Amino acid sequence: CSSREALRALVDGRAHVAGVHLRDQKSGEYNQASIRRALGQRRSIVVNFARWELGLATAAGNPLAIRGFADLGRPGLKIVNREDGSGARSVLDHALDEAGIQRDRIAGYQFEAGGHLEVAAVIAAGLADVGVTIRLGADAYGLDFIPQQDERYDLVMLEHEADSTPIKAMLDALNSRRFAREISQLCAYDTAQMGQVVSI
Incomplete structure (x- = not known):
């Protein structure tokens, strides 16, 4: 949880x-x-x-060339999120505020997964383009991982x-x-x- x-x-x-x-x-x-x-x-x-690395997971090869949180404001990009109260959601919300990106303008912001592995599974299934997870989650599903911070x-x-x-x-x-x-x-x-x- x-x-x-x-x-x-x-x-x-x-x-x-x-x-x-x-x-x-x-x-x-x-x-x-x-x-x-x-x-x-x-x-x-x-x-x-x-301690672990928290970052953005994307499809293998990072086909959308995502580099960081600022890219999440791009039109047409769909994310998978974590539930309110999770560390990953807190990191995402802070990063969006810092970048001046309105949450309600991000496709998938309300699409929540219950854990790091679940976030990776959603991306691997092609149901989202990107999500915040730990390196272990991305590696488990063969995804690209863009580290953002140590936790x-x-x-x-x-x-x-x-x-x-x-x-x-x-x-x-x-x-x-x-x-x-x-x-x-x-x-x-x-x-x-x-x-x-x-x-x-």
């Missing part, structure tokens, strides 16, 4: 851990402002999972859950160099800081 929905699930007790990658556009900091807004006075522990993906848990058996097991796994290597090789993520506590 989206980062914001994951935080809601954590607050509602429907999840033990929330995966989050939401950049605060004012400070440039990842996740902290969104976590504070969602959790209020609840104390949390934030642990890094990985930090963190895991958030409530502090009072930290001593529970499942959370301890997860933290042990995150601090395993072998696990970090496997994730890095499998997904091409930067796992150099995996398991490090970002904030308490």
